[in-house]
Each structure stands twice: as C-alpha cells, then as structure tokens.
Amino acid sequence: MALLLQYTIIYASVLLLVALGGCFSERSGIINLGLEGIMVAGALGGALVMKFLPHLPSAGMVICVVLGSVVFGMIFSLLLAVAAINFNADQTLIGTAMNMLATAAATVFVKAMNMAEDPNNVASTIQYIEQKKAFTIVKIGGFEVNWFMVITIVLLIVANVVLYRTRLGLRLMACGEHPQAADSVGINVYKMRYIGVLISGFLGGLGGIVYITAGVSEWKFENGVAGFGFLALAVMIFGQWKPNLIALAAVLFGLFRALSNVYSGFDFLASLNIPATFYKMLPYIISLLVLALSSRKSRAPKAEGIPYDKGQR
Amino acid sequence: MNTKKEKKSILSNGAVQTLLASLFCIILGLFVGYIVLLIINPAGAGRAITSILKNFLYFPRPEVALEYFGSTLAKSAPLLMCTLSVLFAYKVGLFNIGASGQYAVGAGFALYFAIHFNAPWWLCLLLAMFGGAVLGAAAGALKAYLNVNEVIACIMLNWISLYAVNTVLTEVKESSTTYTLPLRTNNPKALIPHLGLQHLFAENRYVTIAIPLAVVFAILVWILLEKTKLGYELKATGLSVNAAKYAGMKEKKNIILTMAISGALAGLGAGFLYLSGIEQWSCAQTAVPNMGFNGIAAAFLGGIHPIGAIFSSFFIQHITSGGAYVDKMVYCAQISDLIAAIIIYFCGFVLFFKHCMNRRIQKAEEKRAKAAQQAASAAQKGGE
Numbered sequence: 001m002a003l004l005l006q007y008t009i010i011y012a013s014v015l016l017l018v019a020l021g022g023c024f025s026e027r028s029g030i031i032n033l034g035l036e037g038i039m040v041a042g043a044l045g046g047a048l049v050m051k052f053l054p055h056l057p058s059a060g061m062v063i064c065v066v067l068g069s070v071v072f073g074m075i076f077s078l079l080l081a082v083a084a085i086n087f088n089a090d091q092t093l094i095g096t097a098m099n100m101l102a103t104a105a106a107t108v109f110v111k112a113m114n115m116a117e118d119p120n121n122v123a124s125t126i127q128y129i130e131q132k133k134a135f136t137i138v139k140i141g142g143f144e145v146n147w148f149m150v151i152t153i154v155l156l157i158v159a160n161v162v163l164y165r166t167r168l169g170l171r172l173m174a175c176g177e178h179p180q181a182a183d184s185v186g187i188n189v190y191k192m193r194y195i196g197v198l199i200s201g202f203l204g205g206l207g208g209i210v211y212i213t214a215g216v217s218e219w220k221f222e223n224g225v226a227g228f229g230f231l232a233l234a235v236m237i238f239g240q241w242k243p244n245l246i247a248l249a250a251v252l253f254g255l256f257r258a259l260s261n262v263y264s265g266f267d268f269l270a271s272l273n274i275p276a277t278f279y280k281m282l283p284y285i286i287s288l289l290v291l292a293l294s295s296r297k298s299r300a301p302k303a304e305g306i307p308y309d310k311g312q313r
Numbered sequence: 314m315n316t317k318k319e320k321k322s323i324l325s326n327g328a329v330q331t332l333l334a335s336l337f338c339i340i341l342g343l344f345v346g347y348i349v350l351l352i353i354n355p356a357g358a359g360r361a362i363t364s365i366l367k368n369f370l371y372f373p374r375p376e377v378a379l380e381y382f383g384s385t386l387a388k389s390a391p392l393l394m395c396t397l398s399v400l401f402a403y404k405v406g407l408f409n410i411g412a413s414g415q416y417a418v419g420a421g422f423a424l425y426f427a428i429h430f431n432a433p434w435w436l437c438l439l440l441a442m443f444g445g446a447v448l449g450a451a452a453g454a455l456k457a458y459l460n461v462n463e464v465i466a467c468i469m470l471n472w473i474s475l476y477a478v479n480t481v482l483t484e485v486k487e488s489s490t491t492y493t494l495p496l497r498t499n500n501p502k503a504l505i506p507h508l509g510l511q512h513l514f515a516e517n518r519y520v521t522i523a524i525p526l527a528v529v530f531a532i533l534v535w536i537l538l539e540k541t542k543l544g545y546e547l548k549a550t551g552l553s554v555n556a557a558k559y560a561g562m563k564e565k566k567n568i569i570l571t572m573a574i575s576g577a578l579a580g581l582g583a584g585f586l587y588l589s590g591i592e593q594w595s596c597a598q599t600a601v602p603n604m605g606f607n608g609i610a611a612a613f614l615g616g617i618h619p620i621g622a623i624f625s626s627f628f629i630q631h632i633t634s635g636g637a638y639v640d641k642m643v644y645c646a647q648i649s650d651l652i653a654a655i656i657i658y659f660c661g662f663v664l665f666f667k668h669c670m671n672r673r674i675q676k677a678e679e680k681r682a683k684a685a686q687q688a689a690s691a692a693q694k695g696g697e
Contacts, residue, residue, distance in 0.1 A: 033464060079658065089661035092408045092464060093613060097661065100606055100654035104647050105349065111645040112353045119642065222647075223599055230468040237462070277476045284469040288455075291469075295461045
C-alpha cells in the first residue's frame with residue numbers, strides 16, 4: 001500500500017510538473033506538443049550530471065541534477081520557441097519533430113558515449129544507482145519522501161501565484177487569449193510567448209528527470225518516455241488549464257500509472273488474473289475516456305496554436 | 314519579353330517552389346546532422362553521412378547493390394502508404410500522428426489471420442486495411458462528436474493498440490523467440506505474389522507487387538483529393554468546419570470518413586511490409602513502430618502532395634536503410650532517425666521559405682515595373 005502511495009505521488013509529480021509546463025506554454029498561445037521531447041532532453045541533462053559528478057554531497061547532487069535537467073529542457077524548448085514565434089511554423093509539426101529529435105539525439109549521444117568508454121557496450125543506458133540515493137529525504141515505513149515531491153509542491157504554489165497574482169502571469173494569459181489586444185496596450189507578445197515556452201521547458205525538463213528516477217535506477221534512452229508527455233497534455237486538458245485542477249487530475253492519472261507498477265502486490269488485483277499488458281494500457285485508456293468526457297465543454301486559450309500576426313484584428 | 318515570362322513562371326510555380334524548399338530542407342538537415350555528429354565524435358562523421366546517403370551503393374558489386382535496392386524499395390512501399398495516410402488527413406486539416414497505431418493494428422490483423430487462419434494474401438491485406446480503418450475512425454469519431462484533440466487521442470490509441478497487438482500476436486509467435494512465425498514456412502499463400510518482379514532485382518524475393526500497388530494508391534489518393542466531389546467536400550471541411558456545415562455537407566461524417574481512409578492506408582502499409590516476409594513482428598516491442606512517424610517526415614518533405622510523397626518516401630527509407638551501414642564502432646544506426654527528425658524540423662520552415670521566395674519575386678517584379686514605367690515616361694518626355 002505504501003508502495004502504491006509512493007508511486008502515485010511520484011508519477012503525479014511528474015504529470016503535474018509537465019502539465020504545468022504545458023499550461024504556461026498554451027496560456028501564452030503556443031501549443032507545446034514537444035513536451036515529450038523536452039522531458040527526454042531534461043532526463044538526459046540530469047542523468048549526465050549524475051554520471052559525470054557521482055561523488056557530490058547529497059545537497060549538491062540534488063541542486064546540480066535539477067539544474068542540469070532544467071537547463072537542458074529550456075535549451076531544447078528554444079527549438080519550439082524560435083520556430084513557432086519567429087518563423088510562424090506549424091506548431092503541431094514542430095512538436096512532433098522535437099519528440100523524434102530528442103529520442104534519436106539522446107540515443108545516438110548516449111550510445112556514442114558508452115561506446116567510447118567501452119567498445120562492447122552498445123546499450124543506450126545510463127546507470128545511477130548510488131547517485132539516486134541523494135534524492136531521498138526520509139523513509140517512513142515503506143514510504144520514501146523524496147526531494148522532488150517537495151519541489152513539485154513548491155512549484156505548484158509558485159505557479160498559482162505567478163499565473164494569477166503577478167503582472168507577468170496576467171500578461172502571459174492575455175497573449176494566449178487575444179494577442180492583438182495585448183499588443184495594443186503595450187505588451188510585447190513575442191517576449192511573453194518566449195517566456196511561456198521557456199517555462200514549459202523548465203518544468204518539462206524537471207519532469208523528465210523525476211520520471212526516470214521514479215522506481216528505476218537506470219534508463220534506456222532508446223525508449224524515450226513512453227508517451228508520458230502526451231499523458232501530461234491530457235492531464236492539462238482535463239485540468240482545464242488551471243494549476244489546481246491540473247494537480248487533482250495529475251493525482252488521478254498518477255494512481256492508474258502506479259497501478260501498472262505494483263498491481264501484483266495486491267491480492268485481489270492479482271487474483272483477477274488480468275494480463276499485465278492491460279495494466280500497461282490502463283493509463284492511456286483512462287486518459288482517452290477522461291478526454292472523451294471532458295473535451296466537449298473544454299475552454300482552451302482562444303489564440304493557442306495561431307501564429308501572432310500584428311496586422312490582424 | 315518571352316524569356317522574361319518564362320523566368321517568372323518557373324520561380325513562382327508552386328511545384329518548383331516546393332521542390333526547392335524540400336531540397337533545401339534535406340541539405341540543411343544533412344548539414345546540421347553532420348555538425349551534431351562532429352560534436353559527438355569528430356572521427357568518422359563525414360563517412361557516416363556518406364554511408365547513410367549511399368545505402369545500397371555501399372556494395373561494390375552491381376548485382377548485390379541491385380538486390381539491396383530491391384529491399385529498400387520493398388520497405389519504401391509501406392512507408393509510402395503511411396505517408397499517404399498522414400498527408401490525406403493533413404489535407405483535410407487533421408494531423409494523423411496515429412498512423413503508427415493504425416499500422417500496428419494492420420500488422421496485427423494481417424499476421425493473425427495469415428498464421429492462425431491460413432488466410433490468403435489478398436484477404437489479409439483487406440483485413441489489415443479494415444483494422445487500420447476502424448482505429449482511424451475511432452479517433453475521428455472522438456474528434457467529431459466529443460471534440461477530443463485528434464493528436465492526443467491518436468497517441469493514446471497508438472500505445473493501446475501496440476500493447477493489444479503484442480498480446481494478440483503472442484499467440485502466433487515462435488516458441489523460442491519473440492517474433493511471429495515466418496510466413497514462408499507456415500503459410501506461403503499469405504505472401505504477396507511477385508509476378509516476376511523479383512527478376513528485375515537480382516532475384517530478391519521481397520520484391521512483390523506491393524511496390525507498384527503503393528504507387529497506384531498514391532495516384533488514387535491524388536485523384537480522390539483533386540478530381541472527385543468527395544475529395545472536394547473533405548478538403549472544404551478541413552478548411553472550415555462551419556462553412557462546410559453551412560454549405561450542407563455532413564461535417565461530422567466527413568471527419569470520421571477522413572480518419573477511416575487515412576487509417577486504412579496506414580493499415581495496408583503494414584500488410585505490405587509483413588506480408589512480403591521481409592520482417593517478422595516482435596511481440597516484445599516496447600516502442601510504437603517508427604514507420605508512422607517517418608510517414609510524417611516524408612509527407613511534409615514531399616510538400617503534402619501524393620506524387621511528391623512517392624519520392625520523399627523513397628528518400629526517407631533510403632537514409633533509414635542506410636543507417637545500417639554506418640561504422641558500428643563509432644555511431645549507431647539511429648543517426649538516420651536523427652537526420653530524419655532534423656529534416657522534419659526544418660520542414661516546419663517551408664512556409665517561411667516560400668514566403669521569402671515569393672517576396673523576392675514580388676520585389677524584383679515591382680522593380681522591373683518601376684523601371685519600365687520610368688523608361689516609358691522618359692520616352693514620353695523625349696517624344697514631347
């Protein structure tokens with residue numbers, strides 16, 4: 001039970017972070033379908049820090065890993081920002097390209113790195129068994145409180161404050177609703193959209209490192225993050241682009257994702273004899289159902305996905 | 314005067330612009346890919362790019378090269394179907410990122426009926442189409458009736474269908490490996506016939522009528538989109554749902570129909586690959602088949618045109634197959650995926666390229682018009 005709770009919270013943290021990233025980007029008017037790729041980039045950044053600085057003290061480890069993943073995520077998100085904001089590119093296409101690009105680039109890079117160390121090692125895997133221990137704060141029974149959970153809660157509060165209580169957040173939302181009107185009162189739409197996308201890079205990258213350190217102590221980069229970025233987008237839509245609702249949705253989705261990890265530990269679930277693949281499908285099925293029920297009346301930011309054209313009214 | 318007119322028509326011609334933009338994307342993609350490889354490992358970056366571009370020409374003996382050319386073509390046919398699937402949906406304003414899932418379901422239907430029920434090849438192909446169409450229609454119905462974003466719905470369906478197909482095909486897999494039973498020994502009837510085509514490619518037994526069929530489908534898609542009433546209605550729905558509704562078209566039916574056709578094309582692609590016997594499905598796959606995503610690359614590289622798709626699909630498959638010949642001591646085969654991804658990224662800039670081209674042409678024309686006007690007025694003055 002403790003394990004289920006722990007996995008639920010950790011997966012909910014991942015989904016919450018990434019969905020908040022998507023929320024900031026879409027609120028500024030840019031659809032970010034590249035979240036999956038941003039997660040991979042962030043995961044790679046964090047994993048590289050753990051690989052090359054294995055002997056840091058635990059506080060330093062947490063800070064450096066977070067920094068590594070955040071920086072990678074933000075740099076990668078610039079690919080979207082430049083294409084969508086400056087060159088009016090199709091945001092769906094660019095997002096798709098970013099997802100493919102991140103997985104392919106991470107695979108090529110990690111494989112080359114592993115082969116340079118040991119010619120027989122052709123796997124795209126990075127290990128971090130010892131380094132990972134730095135993230136645990138305290139263990140209560142079977143439940144592990146982890147730094148990432150704390151960071152996630154802090155960031156949820158910060159996101160709420162920034163989005164609804166600061167000039168920046170209100171301006172950002174204006175650019176996603178009616179950029180021409182925002183421009184007419186002196187808001188720099190391009191700058192706001194850059195900020196929105198970069199925040200999504202920050203949160204998406206962080207979500208990536210939390211995801212690959214949840215439950216496992218090595219990651220095979222060939223697999224990417226298995227659609228988690230898109231699950232986060234489903235969470236965001238279900239949460240109606242509002243941080244607190246997103247948090248609730250993330251817990252729900254996190255529960256179903258956690259079930260696929262630990263269902264065999266529950267006697268009554270194991271006795272149902274449902275094949276393991278069903279539990280693997282479960283988060284995707286649930287998200288499809290939830291989207292089917294909630295999309296009808298969903299209220300997306302009005303100007304999302306439309307390149308900003310100054311001349312339009 | 315005559316030459317001037319021709320000049321204008323060449324550069325402002327849409328097809329020529331698309332071709333130029335696509336070539337520009339490829340060159341830029343290869344160049345950036347080269348730089349990335351240089352950063353990762355400077356030794357052998359140039360060689361890696363050339364072996365990707367050479368692909369089957371890697372073999373010095375012409376017969377062997379011809380045989381591998383046949384294999385590349387055999388794999389280009391399924392990719393072309395996925396490309397057509399993506400481009401058909403895109404023409405109707407839908408982004409079918411679910412081609413991979415529809416492809417997986419097509420493979421599931423084709424192989425299960427081929428091995429379990431000993432069905433003949435044409436029935437398997439039809440069933441593969443049917444499977445893909447059902448999955449596509451499901452995504453379309455979610456979009457039409459419940460306003461679910463088709464991209465996210467398709468991604469979810471991709472993963473669900475991958476796991477489902479893995480489970481179903483486990484029943485017909487070899488007992489010692491994770492691969493499905495080979496068709497050649499279990500049900501040769503299910504293999505797509507050659508009709509003598511293999512003689513053209515040094516007896517490569519994977520060269521089947523799937524290759525010409527795929528080209529025929531490309532032409533059919535072009536006719537459907539450009540020359541029929543249905544195609545016109547579908548495109549109109551893509552441009553504006555409300556306008557289509559106002560004009561009396563059944564916009565919900567059109568969206569579902571589009572996704573069903575799109576899914577059928579992707580499912581048929583899977584049939585073309587697995588029923589040629591060139592590959593067996595691995596029931597332990599943990600990633601959605603790449604073919605559908607490469608289809609997105611090829612669709613945009615081909616300028617969202619069915620005829621362009623024929624060439625772009627071949628090119629993308631050419632460099633993907635070329636990845637196998639990269640020096641394994643330095644890089645892995647995935648660098649071709651990397652380059653394909655970079656090319657798609659640049660395809661996002663195609664509109665911008667075209668815009669720049671058009672603006673330059675316009676400016677040049679304005680200048681010419683101005684010069685002509687000045688000359689005319691000067692002549693007038695001279696006349697006075």
